[in-house]
Amino acid sequence: MKLQGKTALVTGGRGGIGRAIVSRFQQEGAYVYAADLSEQGSLGIENQECGHFLKLDVSSEENVKAAFTRVTEEQGKLDILVNAAGIEIEKTIEDTTLEEWNRSFAVNVTGTFLTSKYALPLLRAAVTEKSTASLINFGSYDGFIADPGLAAYCATKGAVHALTRAMACDHGPQGIRVNAICPGYIDTPMLQSFFEGEGSGGEGGTIESLQQAVRDVHPMRNYGTPTDIANLVNWLASDEARYASGQLWVLDGGLSAQVQQMKL
Amino acid sequence: MKLAGKLALITGGSRGIGLGIAEAFVAAGAEVIVCGRAAAADVPHQVRYQQLDVANTTAVTGFIEHCIGRHRRIDILVNNAGVQVEKNVIESTDDDWDQVMGVNARGTFNMCRAVIPLMENKGSIINIGSISGAVADPGMALYNASKAFVHGLTRSIAVDHGPHIRCNAICPGWIETGMLEAGFAAASDPEAARRDALARHPVRRFGKPEDVASMALWLASDESSFATGQLFTIDGGMTASSPLNPALF
Numbered sequence: 001m002k003l004q005g006k007t008a009l010v011t012g013g014r015g016g017i018g019r020a021i022v023s024r025f026q027q028e029g030a031y032v033y034a035a036d037l038s039e040q041g042s043l044g045i046e047n048q049e050c051g052h053f054l055k056l057d058v059s060s061e062e063n064v065k066a067a068f069t070r071v072t073e074e075q076g077k078l079d080i081l082v083n084a085a086g087i088e089i090e091k092t093i094e095d096t097t098l099e100e101w102n103r104s105f106a107v108n109v110t111g112t113f114l115t116s117k118y119a120l121p122l123l124r125a126a127v128t129e130k131s132t133a134s135l136i137n138f139g140s141y142d143g144f145i146a147d148p149g150l151a152a153y154c155a156t157k158g159a160v161h162a163l164t165r166a167m168a169c170d171h172g173p174q175g176i177r178v179n180a181i182c183p184g185y186i187d188t189p190m191l192q193s194f195f196e197g198e199g200s201g202g203e204g205g206t207i208e209s210l211q212q213a214v215r216d217v218h219p220m221r222n223y224g225t226p227t228d229i230a231n232l233v234n235w236l237a238s239d240e241a242r243y244a245s246g247q248l249w250v251l252d253g254g255l256s257a258q259v260q261q262m263k264l
Numbered sequence: 265m266k267l268a269g270k271l272a273l274i275t276g277g278s279r280g281i282g283l284g285i286a287e288a289f290v291a292a293g294a295e296v297i298v299c300g301r302a303a304a305a306d307v308p309h310q311v312r313y314q315q316l317d318v319a320n321t322t323a324v325t326g327f328i329e330h331c332i333g334r335h336r337r338i339d340i341l342v343n344n345a346g347v348q349v350e351k352n353v354i355e356s357t358d359d360d361w362d363q364v365m366g367v368n369a370r371g372t373f374n375m376c377r378a379v380i381p382l383m384e385n386k387g388s389i390i391n392i393g394s395i396s397g398a399v400a401d402p403g404m405a406l407y408n409a410s411k412a413f414v415h416g417l418t419r420s421i422a423v424d425h426g427p428h429i430r431c432n433a434i435c436p437g438w439i440e441t442g443m444l445e446a447g448f449a450a451a452s453d454p455e456a457a458r459r460d461a462l463a464r465h466p467v468r469r470f471g472k473p474e475d476v477a478s479m480a481l482w483l484a485s486d487e488s489s490f491a492t493g494q495l496f497t498i499d500g501g502m503t504a505s506s507p508l509n510p511a512l513f
Contacts, residue, residue, distance in 0.1 A: 147506045185508065217508045259399045260464045260507045 002238040004029035007075045012085030014041025016188030020226030022051040058111030068118040078122035080237045083112045093151040108156035127175035139180035168246030177245040184252025185223035219254030265293030266485040276345030278305030280441040284473025318371030328378040338382045340484045343372040343391045348407040368410035385428040393433035422493030430492035437499020439471040466501030
């Protein structure tokens with residue numbers, strides 16, 4: 001029970017990766033808010049056991065203020081904030097509308113800004129001599145190297161990486177650690193949508209053959225699961241990671257450790 | 265004539281990338297000495313060729329003493345000599361280690377140690393690193409590691425021997441040399457392999473020795489006087505994109 005007595009809030013908490021984080025935090029003894037647009041989340045699952053639901057659009061300042069007012073009233077502190085809410089527009093910049101671009105930044109970047117901004121007083125309130133507070137953002141390996149046709153997404157994740165380092169510098173002295181998880185290919189609705197997307201299947205490929213091909217490119221010969229991500233988030237959230245801050249933690253089965261593969 | 269009056273030393277300069285750099289430096293007005301392992305090499309007539317095994321410390325010392333006799337200072341050093349052995353860690357022998365680390369790591373170190381005192385507080389060292397020093401090529405364990413050594417040494421020299429000596433590395437991607445052609449020839453379908461590889465390059469071509477040479481020329485010239493300790497990747501955009509491209513399956 002690494003997180004006994006701690007309070008956590010996970011945005012996108014009813015999504016693919018978010019649910020795994022929320023339930024892991026609960027197993028570790030934390031009091032967890034699952035903040036999301038809807039109780040069912042992107043998975044459309046009716047599971048009210050997965051954290052205390054908090055309706056939240058991270059791109060709305062009023063929503064975010066209201067959410068943290070509730071956390072203040074109910075808990076008076078917040079030990080862990082996980083910014084896992086995110087959207088992905090599968091287009092090049094030429095095909096991306098201004099509205100889609102703005103929406104990408106509103107959720108992925110402004111959302112991270114707003115929740116962090118209003119969580120900071122609560123995070124400071126959680127810091128003790130023995131315990132730090134932990135803020136965990138979601139970057140992506142796409143913030144380092146590009147996937148084709150994901151321009152706005154790549155740009156938002158690069159912004160989250162820089163923001164992570166900036167916040168780590170600014171709030172480290174207050175006992176708040178700030179890190180980002182940079183997932184590679186993780187089995188989520190976002191990935192399945194990518195598999196089903198236009199131009200993703202190659203010539204005459206099925207979703208199954210595409211999935212296998214994606215596995216084969218990874219040194220670990222598989223893509224990741226939300227549980228893999230939750231395992232690292234759990235460590236970063238816990239006091240075992242008390243010296244870890246300002247870092248971008250790539251978790252991608254070794255995908256980005258390799259050069260492009262020559263077809264032999 | 266960006267390099268007029270300057271003396272440049274280029275290791276492994278008798279072919280491929282090294283030769284391209286030698287030609288560019290000559291065109292920019294530099295006096296160029298190229299060294300390689302062979303007793304003789306077919307280099308442009310303006311270039312002086314010297315036999316040298318950079319992995320051999322005694323040979324490097326002797327070569328430098330010989331140079332001092334005829335040239336008071338060296339302005340530019342390009343550590344381009346490199347070898348590769350296509351094996352993973354388990355397959356690699358002690359001889360492989362000696363060969364790859366000897367040329368790529370010790371050779372670069374030997375040349376830097378011997379030449380820095382001759383730069384008389386002004387000089388540019390250009391090491392040839394590799395994209396493989398940052399991301400791994402499969403089955404090239406010692407080579408990848410040796411290039412990471414070059415990257416680390418590049419930063420160390422920049423930090424220790426600034427402000428007047430600059431040291432940078434160029435990290436080439438796939439450059440059209442005999443090595444790349446041999447790779448395609450070994451593929452089960454060479455043409456398909458070539459098409460696939462091209463599709464992974466945003467500029468839709470492989471690099472040429474001139475592409476690396478033009479960066480080397482800039483790093484050798486005073487135009488780059490604020491650039492030091494950095495790794496400059498020239499790979500047609502390949503490592504900017506994910507190695508996983510579903511459109512190519």
